[in-house]
Amino acid sequence: MVKINTNYDKLAAGYLFPEIAKRTKAFLEANPNAEVMKLGIGNTTEPLTKSTLDGLSKGVEKLSTVEEYSGYGDEQGNTALREAIAKKYSNYKVALDSNEVFVSDGAKPDSANIQSIFSKDNIIAVQDPAYPVYVDTNVIAGRTGESKDGQYEGLVYMSCTEENCFFPSPPKEKVDLIYLCSPNNPTGAVATKEQLKAFVDYARENKAIIIFDSAYSEFITDESLPRSIYEIEGAKECAIEINSFSKSAGFTGVRLGWTIVPKALVTEDSDAGKINALWNRRQTTFFNGASNIVQEGGLAVLSEQGQAENKEVINYYMDNAKIIKEGLEAIGVKCFGGVNAPYIWMKTPNNLSSWDFFDKLLNECHVVGTPGSGFGPAGEGYFRLSAFGHRENILKAVEEIKSKLKVEQ
Numbered sequence: 001m002v003k004i005n006t007n008y009d010k011l012a013a014g015y016l017f018p019e020i021a022k023r024t025k026a027f028l029e030a031n032p033n034a035e036v037m038k039l040g041i042g043n044t045t046e047p048l049t050k051s052t053l054d055g056l057s058k059g060v061e062k063l064s065t066v067e068e069y070s071g072y073g074d075e076q077g078n079t080a081l082r083e084a085i086a087k088k089y090s091n092y093k094v095a096l097d098s099n100e101v102f103v104s105d106g107a108k109p110d111s112a113n114i115q116s117i118f119s120k121d122n123i124i125a126v127q128d129p130a131y132p133v134y135v136d137t138n139v140i141a142g143r144t145g146e147s148k149d150g151q152y153e154g155l156v157y158m159s160c161t162e163e164n165c166f167f168p169s170p171p172k173e174k175v176d177l178i179y180l181c182s183p184n185n186p187t188g189a190v191a192t193k194e195q196l197k198a199f200v201d202y203a204r205e206n207k208a209i210i211i212f213d214s215a216y217s218e219f220i221t222d223e224s225l226p227r228s229i230y231e232i233e234g235a236k237e238c239a240i241e242i243n244s245f246s247k248s249a250g251f252t253g254v255r256l257g258w259t260i261v262p263k264a265l266v267t268e269d270s271d272a273g274k275i276n277a278l279w280n281r282r283q284t285t286f287f288n289g290a291s292n293i294v295q296e297g298g299l300a301v302l303s304e305q306g307q308a309e310n311k312e313v314i315n316y317y318m319d320n321a322k323i324i325k326e327g328l329e330a331i332g333v334k335c336f337g338g339v340n341a342p343y344i345w346m347k348t349p350n351n352l353s354s355w356d357f358f359d360k361l362l363n364e365c366h367v368v369g370t371p372g373s374g375f376g377p378a379g380e381g382y383f384r385l386s387a388f389g390h391r392e393n394i395l396k397a398v399e400e401i402k403s404k405l406k407v408e409q
């Protein structure tokens, strides 16, 4: 008799973002004339830049001739793109070999799949709140017990609160795999070099591995803040880094990302090179490579001109963040993030629960956001607004909030 993976039954709720889409759809069905402004899912809205489009077109063009046509490529990614990604790290004074770079179809699949190369016995630590993929995939893999009071048994939750400026210290106990995200989704907090160093020191002492999701690194403008964990000495021995073209180049629907698995990584039971070989084996077995057209687009994004053009789009989103933050603060809402990160993390007014505030904002202002509790128990009482959006939509949403949201001071 075939048996299902009953770990799925442990998942406390549906995946967060489809749940938001479902509730928004229900509201629109009940209020067909309402104009809803979506600041919920972090989804890019601005068109691809000229050089990106030229790159993608070149990818298509190449498929039109016998000489340049390509079919399956290397599962790890095209050499030119792997080299360009490795070269990008030299901007942070980090030297990487191109065979430490694995091109993928995005940071979500990589951050979901990476746990599969580690033993089921590993103890997992996550920031709370965090991008839900880290927790849910470890639940599905059987590394947790049941969910009780919003926390899965066996997981170590590193609370991110106002008191620690939404970035935790390393755990007191010994853990094996640590998920960190900076700039953070959902809080918008960005780790300093000192804060990352504390984790790198912890990981080296405890032979733990950090999975560092830097999907929003391009939103950092403060030069003193690290864009890659490898800016911290010793991180290549203990950290895997995952990044994406989604938010930095508008590839949310195009799909392209990468993971760095340094050769120097070591664990308690493996020597340098082994984790890199395992991820290589995993990818070559389960993945058939990113689209050759898209990889050509990725190369164009990483060109000097591509980087300059995409910086302008990032600045546009960050101007949105400023508008949202200032608008909310003007009506007395306490806000965090929104600087060096495209998310505004707000305290719900009048101590409303995150989902109650979701309903209130949707009903009173026709604005969709993301309930903080969907990112973990410490997110309860908070709410995330995304700065990805057309300017006119953002302005309208902020005006609606300022004029219609009933906040008791």
Ligand code: PL4
Residues within 6 Å of the ligand: 017, 040, 041, 042, 043, 105, 106, 107, 108, 109, 111, 131, 181, 185, 213, 215, 243, 244, 245, 246, 251, 252, 256, 257
């Ligand atoms: C909705 C920290 C967004 N359906 O596009 P990818 O796969 O390269 O990157 C996804 C990703 C990876 N790491 C972090 C992220 O925040 C995201 C995207 N998060 C959000 O609103 O939190 C989009 C979510 C999408 C999803 O499930 O990822």
